[in-house]
Amino acid sequence: MRKRRSPIAKNLLKNSVAGMFSAIEVHNKPIIAYRYETVVLLVLNSWELVLKAYLYKYHKTVKLFHKDGTTKQFENCLNITVDKIGKDFIPISENLIVLYEYRNQVAHFYLEELNPILFSLISKSIIFYSKFIKLHFKVDLSEEANLILLPIGFKRPISPVDYISTNSVNSKASLELKEFLQSIVNASRRLNDVNIEETIFSDFKMNLTNVTRTTNADLIAGIDNTKKNELVVTTIKESKKIIVSNSGDNVNLTRDKSQSQGTLLYEELQDGIFDEINNIVDANKILARNDSKFVLGSQLYYRIYSERQYVNFNIEVYELLAKTALLDFNAPFLYWFTKLPGKNAAEILLQLYHQGKANKIMSLNRMSVLLGDGAAKKLQAKFADKFKGLAQKPLYVYSQSELIKSKQTDPVLKCLKASPGKMILSKTYSEFIKDPKLSKSTLSKECFKIFNEESDQKAILRELDFLAYGDQMVANAELVNEFVKQF
Structure with missing residues (x-):
């Protein structure tokens, strides 16, 4: 008698959960090279498998498998899932799009100062993942493993003072990294435009206070008037635009196309940059x-x-x-x-x-x-x-x-x-x-x-x-x- 094959959705889910636990284990190792490159890869692979499991289980009309034996790509699965679930899935989609962009351009993002942002994005993605599989597959990860993990180390996971100022990641960033950071802002703006309060990264408490009394905030955007700031951020309520000037010509970021200016450059990745x-x-x-x-x-x-x-x-x-x-x-x-x-x-x-x-x-x-x-x-x-x-x-x-x-x-x-x-x-x-x-x-x-x-x-x-x-x-x-x- 021919052995009955296991259900595809069940196996995809099993491998997905295993991949997510591997991502958590890799992240929490105290000494490891390429931590976030590896973790982001494992997280995205885990999401890709669970999205395919979801589509295979709930939407039989979606053809996951191509004639050449390959399956739909991650971005395609993500877009279809957004279309099927709707507004509730949009924050998850925005989170994964940002992580996917990091994955594709990781060769340009070499600064350790970016790690707090990646930590926040990945942390939120895992929370999203846990809720997703509990809702759609009745799998409770808290029952799978007793994961109560804290980021304990020799220094704080986020260095808050001057995070957005002269000493920030922006002062040393490549064009690609600046565009990546802007993509996070854009993702948050898109959620705000459709009245979604959910964020794409782990929540932080924020206080607006004098830089000399920054005691309670998890993440601090400090305005330090004792230093000459090369980076100036100006918000204009009437036009809803941000003007960023770094000792050069202004670049206006605005929803009004007629007021936009500046040039966006894109450097195409060579094959093998992220293998x-x-x-x-x-x-x-x-x-x-x-x-x-x-x-x-x-x-x-x-x-x-x-x-x-x-x-x-x-x-x-x-x-x-x-x-x-x-x-x-x-x-x-x-x-x-x-x-x-x-x-x-x-x-x-x-x-x-x-x-x-x-x-x-x-x-x-x-x-x-x-x-x-x-x-x-x-x-x-x-x-x-x-x-x-x-x-x-x-x-x-x-x-x-x-x-x-x-x-x-x-x-x-x-x-x-x-x-x-x-x-x-x-x-x-x-x-x-x-x-x-x-x-x-x-x-x-x-x-x-x-x-x-x-x-x-x-x-x-x-x-x-x-x-x-x-x-x-x-x-x-x-x-x-x-x-x-x-x-």
Whole structure:
């Protein structure tokens, strides 16, 4: 009987909640690099999953899945949800739009002084998230975990005095950062225009008082007349505009288009400035606590493998991912092997041999055949010695012998026990072997389907992996030498 698949909405929600808890855990680590870059990524990914769960559960007419196997992008899901829920969701949308802008331009936002703003935005986003899943999925996060967390540290999370003055973040900010800060103001203004009192960031108490008596406010906009201020903010009630002057020409920000002036510049981001795949890899390092394990689960592994070419080369990382694929998940792994030194790759294969899991040894058998007769017969002898005297040996021992005896001349087809005309995903094995671009792109697409729970054909992915990268392993001299030496 075919195993019944879990409901898509339920799994999307489960992964979403796990991602949000990971974001909270990463944020509250005392010493961590790229804190807010990683946390914002995890928060947005969590929201994307829960929005898809919401649309899938409540709005069946919304087609989440495209014909190419991908799903609707985050911004699209956000816009549809706003349309379906209406005014009550607008503050959440504005909060997420601001965080999404930060995510896309993070390379420009390098000042630590921005952290209090990000803290406030993320804090509010998590509160929004908790209310959203309780309302729509009856999940109470307070019952999931006893999270009563306080930002305790060696200095205050917000440095209030002169926050908007000469010493503020604005005095050192790039154009992109100033535009980002302005986007927060714009978001708040849009909420105000439609009479929504909800804010997009965590609430702060505010007092209007003399700068020498700032004792009760959480966030202080100080006007310090003892210093010469380069930044002057003027509000004019009649025209509802703000004029900002910084020793140059005035720029008027106004709702009246005829009174607006100034030029907005936009620098297009280069590919790879914010590589979310590498952030997932880095998040694993943090959560694994220096243990050489991939703790984020098999689904995120398939997400990484779907965009494997974007993972920054690092022997330690590639070795970890290769071991994870072979020893834990029985997943595609060959791309990492094409980059690893022969010694490292052979050590992983030896660990696989000692693990002795029958369903995973097939990858070891296939690798030995790709490496040539020397490696294949070395493994065969190893099996013979290990199971000497046993009348009934494991099936993979006999399978290894059959591979060696095969008359197939193409090493990749030989290791897969396949003929050129055998079909896989509406294509022949021969077509995939002759077109490396096709085999690699199909592998990526199918890995992404596993991540999105649109497919469970993992055995097919392992074969696609050999069709895509098997030729790069054929008679790999360095790996062959290490394999024979270690086995």
